[in-house]
Amino acid sequence: MGQHTTATVLVVDDEPAITDLYATWLDDHHDVRTAEGGEAALAAVDGTVDVLLLDRRMPDLTGDEVLARIRDRGLDCRVVMVTAVHPDFDIVDMAFDDYVTKPVGRTALLECVEAVTVRETYDEKLREYFALASKKAALEVEKTPSELRNSERYRSLNRSVRTLEAEAESLLSGFEDNFEALFRDFPGGSDDRAGTGTFE
Numbered sequence: 001m002g003q004h005t006t007a008t009v010l011v012v013d014d015e016p017a018i019t020d021l022y023a024t025w026l027d028d029h030h031d032v033r034t035a036e037g038g039e040a041a042l043a044a045v046d047g048t049v050d051v052l053l054l055d056r057r058m059p060d061l062t063g064d065e066v067l068a069r070i071r072d073r074g075l076d077c078r079v080v081m082v083t084a085v086h087p088d089f090d091i092v093d094m095a096f097d098d099y100v101t102k103p104v105g106r107t108a109l110l111e112c113v114e115a116v117t118v119r120e121t122y123d124e125k126l127r128e129y130f131a132l133a134s135k136k137a138a139l140e141v142e143k144t145p146s147e148l149r150n151s152e153r154y155r156s157l158n159r160s161v162r163t164l165e166a167e168a169e170s171l172l173s174g175f176e177d178n179f180e181a182l183f184r185d186f187p188g189g190s191d192d193r194a195g196t197g198t199f200e
Contacts, residue, residue, distance in 0.1 A: 007050035056083040078116040129168040
């Protein structure tokens with residue numbers, strides 16, 4: 001990604017070893033805070049948080065519930081689900097920016113945080129496009145072509161991505177390097193993003 005952009009990152013997981021590890025990886029580049037569990041996350045997140053790294057499977061309050069509640073509060077931080085829960089079609093309706101399946105390495109985590117931080121500087125339509133494209137990529141890695149073809153949620157998602165794609169490419173026409181970098185670190189890489197995307 002080139003030059004790093006410093007962000008305030010809140011790492012949320014119910015396992016202290018995970019929050020400590022991610023904080024160690026990130027704190028050379030970012031202002032990192034940690035919260036152990038969903039309730040702690042709700043207490044810690046506020047308007048100063050730029051990026052939320054959020055586990056889904058937590059005993060007190062799930063990551064899905066945390067995400068819904070922070071969006072209900074009107075908080076507009078970038079949210080990356082970092083979880084051992086493999087993506088299913090329910091993610092289409094969730095208001096996150098990227099989806100990373102554990103285990104995740106240091107380089108991948110740093111690049112993911114950098115990518116969503118850079119997106120914050122873009123137009124709202126571009127942010128929407130990247131969020132939807134991330135869901136599409138995650139599902140195409142996880143699901144078979146038959147499962148994708150038979151899912152109305154996926155077909156609707158795919159139509160939305162295609163609708164926004166031309167506008168996104170036009171808005172980023174002067175920033176080709178950034179555009180390619182933002183996609184390079186998605187699951188499957190930029191070349192796989194088209195994947196099975198012809199299903200409507």
